[in-house]
Amino acid sequence: MRVSDYFLPTLKDNPSDAQIASHRLMLRAGLIRQMASGIYSWLPLGLKVLKNIENIIRSELEKSGAVEILMPTIQPADLWRESGRYDAYGPEMLRMKDRHNRDMLYGPTNEEMITDIFRGTVRSYKKLPHILYHMQWKFRDEIRPRFGVMRGREFLMKDAYSFDIDEEKARYSYQKMMVTYLRIFARLGLTAIPMRAETGPIGGDLSHEFHVLAPTGESAVYFDRAFYNIKSLYDENPEFDHIESVYKEVTKYYATADEQYDEDEFFSRVSEENRVIGRGIEIGHIFYLGTKYSSAMDAIVIAPDSQEVPVHMGCYGIGVSRMVGALIEASHDEKGIIWHKDIAPFHIGLINLRQGNEATDAACEKLYQACINAGLTVLYHDTDDRAGAKFADIDLTGLPYQLIVGPKGAEQNMAEVKIRATNEKREISVDNVVDILRGEIL
Ligand code: ATP
Ligand code: MG
DSSP states (O other): OBGGGSOOOOOSSOOTTOOSHHHHHHHHTTSEEEEETTEEEEOHHHHHHHHHHHHHHHHHHHHTTOEEOOOOSEEEHHHHHHHTHHHHSOTTSEEEEOTTOOEEEEOSOOHHHHHHHHHTTOOBGGGOOEEEEEEEEEEOOOSSOBTGGGBOSEEEEEEEEEEESSHHHHHHHHHHHHHHHHHHHHHTTOOOEEEEOOOGGGOOSEEEEEEEEOTTOSEEEEEEGGGGGGHHHHHTOTTOTTHHHHHHHHTSSOEEEGGGOOHHHHHHHSOGGGEEEEEEEEEEEEEEEETHHHHHHTOEEEOTTSOEEEOEEEEEEEEHHHHHHHHHHHSEETTEEOOOTTTSSOSEEEEETTTTOHHHHHHHHHHHHHHHHTTOOEEEEOSSOOHHHHHHHHHHHTOSEEEEEOHHHHHHTEEEEEETTTOOEEEEETTTHHHHHHHHHO
């Protein structure tokens, strides 16, 4: 993509209303534009990042056997009357009427709807287990939308739902999703810590929130540093062997957030040098629901002993749009965002230092085409802007590799490669540089 053809509304100055780095940088780098309080348009760079995150989540979920569907944003109130949540949910739910005066709502979550899909389809234990998921926009009329996409009113969530014949099997699904989540977050370049959580209005009796550490996080978190030493357990175990033992290991260390915190327990279970007290961003949340929805909504299956029983469910959420903010909180500097190569909107920012200089333009064109042919994504800064402005743009947008060509380099057939994260610079021949980059990036 050429910047001259692209829609890249970067801002030089910090927007005055943005309080945290990720919000400032998302506005400045032209990822989002606010439309109303807590409601955003996703501009080209932001949308690419969102899609890259979706794809990483999708590929790990598919490995775990989860199956993608898509449920609507608008739901009939009657489903929520069946579960009893229509009255219980409160003002966070956006309610509306259609032209026939039927009560409708913009979904804040999808337990009722998925239960309705399930009960109309599955009747026997022989068809179980199932894990179904979708990625869909949610609306919650948050009392204090803030921090940009971190606490929006409209936000993108990945929500998965599991169905099993009994509690033991449902717990296995829960454990499998726990391990899948840890793998997803690791692939996104994050260490997310599963913390014992309250089940809240959704109900059930087993729940974990996943938090990433950040000084701007909304939750107070308390955990055992030992968790950091076990990454290889879930990261290098792609065949999902030994789910139960991995689960046991990753949940054995003390880790809780906010009201769940118990100082006596923390102090007695965690040695002084291992105690971490900090702030966390909740990027995911998993629940074992038991039969809360299936009992209320008659999602009944025939068990092996021919009895009719309500199906056991779990639900599993990831804040996909919040993740964009969380990733930036975890990885930025004073110049801008620093993306991990698998999430970046483009792998490479190609900077032409002297647009209009024949040799420089020719070298850049050659590199641009070669990158595309090699399967690399590249944003070619081909405008008449000063070199300084181009560097500022590409640093701000956080592309992991910069490929820089000026008149002198072009004459000597050399390009400069800069790694955004480390500032490391190399001079490489124009003839070899794309092969080398392909080796490092793909
Ligand atoms: P929070 O405690 O942050 O309000 P929640 O516990 O109400 O979140 P869940 O129902 O667990 O949220 O939703 C699943 C995930 O969706 C959360 O872990 C979070 O990452 C994301 N999420 C929830 N509310 C918002 C929001 N207002 N804006 C962006 N993401 C959100
Ligand atoms: Mg939650």
